[in-house]
Amino acid sequence: MIFRIARSPEGRRITRYDDYNLSVTKGMTVLDVLFRIQDDIDPSLSFRYSCRGAVCGSCAMLIDRVPRLACRTPVETIKQATLRLREFPAIETAQLRELGDSVVIIEPLPVLPVLKDLVVDMSSFYQRFEEMKLWTDPEDGQEPRTQIPAELSRFDRYANCISCAICLAACPVCDSHTEFMGPAALAKAWRFYQDSRVMNRGRYLEVAKRREGAPMCELVMNCVKACPKDVAPGGAIREIKSTGQ
Ligand code: SF4
Ligand code: SF4
Ligand code: FES
Numbered sequence: 472m473i474f475r476i477a478r479s480p481e482g483r484r485i486t487r488y489d490d491y492n493l494s495v496t497k498g499m500t501v502l503d504v505l506f507r508i509q510d511d512i513d514p515s516l517s518f519r520y521s522c523r524g525a526v527c528g529s530c531a532m533l534i535d536r537v538p539r540l541a542c543r544t545p546v547e548t549i550k551q552a553t554l555r556l557r558e559f560p561a562i563e564t565a566q567l568r569e570l571g572d573s574v575v576i577i578e579p580l581p582v583l584p585v586l587k588d589l590v591v592d593m594s595s596f597y598q599r600f601e602e603m604k605l606w607t608d609p610e611d612g613q614e615p616r617t618q619i620p621a622e623l624s625r626f627d628r629y630a631n632c633i634s635c636a637i638c639l640a641a642c643p644v645c646d647s648h649t650e651f652m653g654p655a656a657l658a659k660a661w662r663f664y665q666d667s668r669v670m671n672r673g674r675y676l677e678v679a680k681r682r683e684g685a686p687m688c689e690l691v692m693n694c695v696k697a698c699p700k701d702v703a704p705g706g707a708i709r710e711i712k713s714t715g716q
Pocket of ligand 1: 636
């Protein structure tokens, strides 16, 4: 199988695609392929990873024009296109159909600036959390805050986010409007707003309802389809849109 990998040795933009022809064994993931290339063929290839178990979120990249975790994507599943994302220029699939099943294209996540090869600059992604103050405020007192399962279930799925930025890379609004807060940040805001242990919950809803927040989302739901942890940010955004202060 041929792996066609986007290269940008100087950073900022893709300058060429390199082809690597590898025989793949059953169960091999895209991350395994990248290690094989780096170890045996081209040590200059750059990519990011840490946990290798879909926990750290650092190996997100565009695999055959779908944003996915490299460590969680077995090569034999790549061509079984089931996601059907609404396309925008960065994730257009017309070229894939021409190439057929023997070539896999691997590229950095779109929307975020490229640092080198498959490594993107996540600063603007994290900056949204900072700007929206998506953390709990320190409070007086030492009393434990208990929570019953029904209260936990209101935000449980949103707390599973691993900050991989796949939802942002899949979102056509993030691609065309850099000021949009994006699905991950809005899902996190909803997560705090729904948490019964948090005081001053209204501030999370207030920030999420700003012009560059939930009102900008067009409910395309690419973020829901692409999220590897079933966080469903688009569902949270729909709730934010319909909830009054
Ligand atoms: S919501 Fe899902 S896709 Fe988005 S950053 Fe979190 S885990 Fe990744
Ligand atoms: S639902 Fe909203 S945030 Fe999610 S992909 Fe669509 S426009 Fe982007
Ligand atoms: S290496 Fe951590 S999520 Fe893939």
